[in-house]
Amino acid sequence: MIERARRFLLPAVSILLLACWLGGGVTVDDTGIDLGLQLLALPVLLLAAWLLLADGASRWVQAGIVIALLIVLVPLVQLLPIPMALWQLPPARQMLAADLAVAGVQVNPHWSLTPAATERGLWALLPALAAFLGACALQPRERRLLVLAILGLVVFNVFFAFFQAGLPPDSPLRLYQDFSNGFGGLLVNTNHQATACIIGMVLALGLAAEARLREARGEVRPRHHWRYLGLAVFLLLMVPLATSRAGMVIVLPAFAVALLLTGLLRPRRILRSRRMAAIALVVLVLAVVGIRAGIGWMGVDQVDEMRHEMAAAALAIGQAEAPLGSGVGSFVPAFEQAAPLALKLPQYINHAHNEFAQWWMTSGWLGMLALAAVIGLLLAAGWRVLRSEGRQAVLAAACWAALVAVLAHSWVDYPLRTLTLMATCGALAGVMLAAVGDARVRLRGRPRTVAPVSGDPGTAAEA
Numbered sequence: 001m002i003e004r005a006r007r008f009l010l011p012a013v014s015i016l017l018l019a020c021w022l023g024g025g026v027t028v029d030d031t032g033i034d035l036g037l038q039l040l041a042l043p044v045l046l047l048a049a050w051l052l053l054a055d056g057a058s059r060w061v062q063a064g065i066v067i068a069l070l071i072v073l074v075p076l077v078q079l080l081p082i083p084m085a086l087w088q089l090p091p092a093r094q095m096l097a098a099d100l101a102v103a104g105v106q107v108n109p110h111w112s113l114t115p116a117a118t119e120r121g122l123w124a125l126l127p128a129l130a131a132f133l134g135a136c137a138l139q140p141r142e143r144r145l146l147v148l149a150i151l152g153l154v155v156f157n158v159f160f161a162f163f164q165a166g167l168p169p170d171s172p173l174r175l176y177q178d179f180s181n182g183f184g185g186l187l188v189n190t191n192h193q194a195t196a197c198i199i200g201m202v203l204a205l206g207l208a209a210e211a212r213l214r215e216a217r218g219e220v221r222p223r224h225h226w227r228y229l230g231l232a233v234f235l236l237l238m239v240p241l242a243t244s245r246a247g248m249v250i251v252l253p254a255f256a257v258a259l260l261l262t263g264l265l266r267p268r269r270i271l272r273s274r275r276m277a278a279i280a281l282v283v284l285v286l287a288v289v290g291i292r293a294g295i296g297w298m299g300v301d302q303v304d305e306m307r308h309e310m311a312a313a314a315l316a317i318g319q320a321e322a323p324l325g326s327g328v329g330s331f332v333p334a335f336e337q338a339a340p341l342a343l344k345l346p347q348y349i350n351h352a353h354n355e356f357a358q359w360w361m362t363s364g365w366l367g368m369l370a371l372a373a374v375i376g377l378l379l380a381a382g383w384r385v386l387r388s389e390g391r392q393a394v395l396a397a398a399c400w401a402a403l404v405a406v407l408a409h410s411w412v413d414y415p416l417r418t419l420t421l422m423a424t425c426g427a428l429a430g431v432m433l434a435a436v437g438d439a440r441v442r443l444r445g446r447p448r449t450v451a452p453v454s455g456d457p458g459t460a461a462e463a
Helices: 002-023 032-055 059-078 091-103 115-124 126-136 140-165 190-216 225-242 245-261 267-272 274-298 302-321 331-338 355-386 391-409 419-438
Strands: none
Touching: 002 032, 002 126, 002 140, 002 419, 032 115, 032 126, 059 115, 059 126, 059 355, 059 419, 091 302, 115 126, 126 419, 140 190, 140 225, 140 391, 140 419, 190 225, 190 245, 190 391, 190 419, 225 245, 245 391, 302 331, 302 355, 331 355, 355 391, 355 419, 391 419
16 A cells, blocks of 8 residues: 555656646735645645655654744744733834724734734645655655656746747737736746746756766766756756846856765866866856856846845834744735835835745744754755765755755745745755755765766766
């Protein structure tokens, strides 16, 4: 029974991610499609939980599950009723209570200022949680297939973006009739398309490193890894088309970090090989030029300055709502009520354009505890990746670099507010932790073994 159920897990997770890409690319917090995605996530979540209980899990996966449950706990606790004295503890709520008393409004105190929105935020976590647990429960061979599936979704969306961009503005085939999404494809926000391309680029580099290891064992024909390297370069070149300033700043450092972590570019071999030294020099020059150009690009228009104003305002509102936070899902009304006059715009502001500021504002001290746990586990996993080798190690390294790139982009945008990218990152986190748990730690002083490029010195590697 367990073996039969295990065969269904990879297709189930892949179908869930496909559905999230097809229907979760909008940036509003709840749509009619979200309910279907949440219902689709339930059987995947239950199947993954059953397999994890039956098979057991490494300590890395166990730590990840605890932190995932801590994230779920934030909106769950915020739905609880609390005494009026505790409700009025944040300074902002004291003024709100006085206004409500003048208006004769009876307060039914809950931790969240908007319990209905917080409940929707809780259910919105289901697809990402199901993708995370499903990836954690996959077998080693299946993790590579899931990474391939995610890469395939990213590439498909790039070609769909070309198709959409070529349509006339009034075409009935346009996916978003009321929003000029440019090169976003299935993602209404083109900044998130840049994030997706960076994710795909890093995963392609990880698959290239993994393919080199399989080449060394004779499992695939030589130079098979060049396909993935070419795909990584292709996705790197797609980032400028998304017109994302932050994406331009992040993409080249992410490329360099992925090359180093996956072992495709090793400092020791750079010193011994002219070819590798030339490649490293080109990558370094491109990274410096790209970062300088991107930083200059980010400073040219007023919208970027407004992003910083939004984030600063969210941090100030979060301070006034501490320690409770205004409640997950409450950003729009809470921000409109307390934002400075300079941010009173004709259109409403849907997000703080800084995930960390918005999480602080809406979730308070408990949310910061969850965020600290996430970052701590990510740093620990990164250290483990540096000390590991083999196919699982390079997959974990690619997923780690992708997650760090998304968090870096979250400093000036809100990619994790999109169901598509939230579920994708959940799956990548699951693959990373499961692969880190299975990866072998290198012997002290022994270099990471990766199959050499033809003509370069090096030691052939194992699985």
